[in-house]
Amino acid sequence: AQSVTQLGSHVSVSEGALVLLRCNYSSSVPPYLFWYVQYPNQGLQLLLKYTSAATLVKGINGFEAEFKKSETSFHLTKPSAHMSDAAEYFCAVSRSGSARQLTFGSGTQLTVLP
Amino acid sequence: GAGVSQSPSNKVTEKGKDVELRCDPISGHTALYWYRQSLGQGLEFLIYFQGNSAPDKSGLPSDRFSAERTGGSVSTLTIQRTQQEDSAVYLCASSGAGGNQPQHFGDGTRLSIL
Numbered sequence: 291a292q293s294v295t296q297l298g299s300h301v302s303v304s305e306g307a308l309v310l311l312r313c314n315y316s317s318s319v320p321p322y323l324f325w326y327v328q329y330p331n332q333g334l335q336l337l338l339k340y341t342s343a344a345t346l347v348k349g350i351n352g353f354e355a356e357f358k359k360s361e362t363s364f365h366l367t368k369p370s371a372h373m374s375d376a377a378e379y380f381c382a383v384s385r386s387g388s389a390r391q392l393t394f395g396s397g398t399q400l401t402v403l404p
Numbered sequence: 405g406a407g408v409s410q411s412p413s414n415k416v417t418e419k420g421k422d423v424e425l426r427c428d429p430i431s432g433h434t435a436l437y438w439y440r441q442s443l444g445q446g447l448e449f450l451i452y453f454q455g456n457s458a459p460d461k462s463g464l465p466s467d468r469f470s471a472e473r474t475g476g477s478v479s480t481l482t483i484q485r486t487q488q489e490d491s492a493v494y495l496c497a498s499s500g501a502g503g504n505q506p507q508h509f510g511d512g513t514r515l516s517i518l
Contacts, residue, residue: 324507390452
């Protein structure tokens with residue numbers, strides 16, 4: 291079985307400050323890991339993905355994430371928050387092989403303060 | 405290019421009625437997924453279609469839920485005898501072949517059961 295834990299259901303940062311959203315996973319086999327962002331009344335948009343190539347993954351809108359196997363973590367960071375980053379962020383894991391459905395974390399709502 | 409299209413965007417119906425939700429995946433994507441997003445349960449996997457293989461129905465919550473995919477393209481999720489706990493946003497996603505391919509999501513159908 292696989293699961294995803296996102297620490298902090300709500301995170302607030304000031305505009306220009308570092309964004310750090312935490313994600314830990316458990317998986318019995320090497321996983322594929324994803325971060326998605328959801329704006330109000332919209333679907334999920336892919337930010338970035340880890341698929342066993344480079345451990346530091348760069349995504350859209352200045353976000354990046356680092357896969358750390360020893361810590362079973364895949365935290366999302368952005369050096370400088372922008373007002374437009376306010377949204378809900380989901381970490382997700384899928385297995386290789388036939389079972390490719392995503393297992394999602396519970397989400398982190400990011401608020402950016404002016 | 406065109407993304408995943410879902411219709412209707414909103415559906416309000418009375419308890420006990422049947423509803424059909426439609427998903428048009430990205431052209432050429434062989435995999436199609438349905439998820440449900442609700443306040444209490446977060447994002448849950450429902451069903452997965454891959455090419456001509458038998459669908460993975462392991463996430464369907466009851467036998468009132470069913471889905472089909474015609475011609476390897478459009479999919480319909482049907483909920484029979486709707487209950488109030490079926491109220492949620494139903495999200496469809498599609499992806500290319502290969503477990504490392506990211507899933508692309510539609511904007512969802514917001515279902516409200518009165």
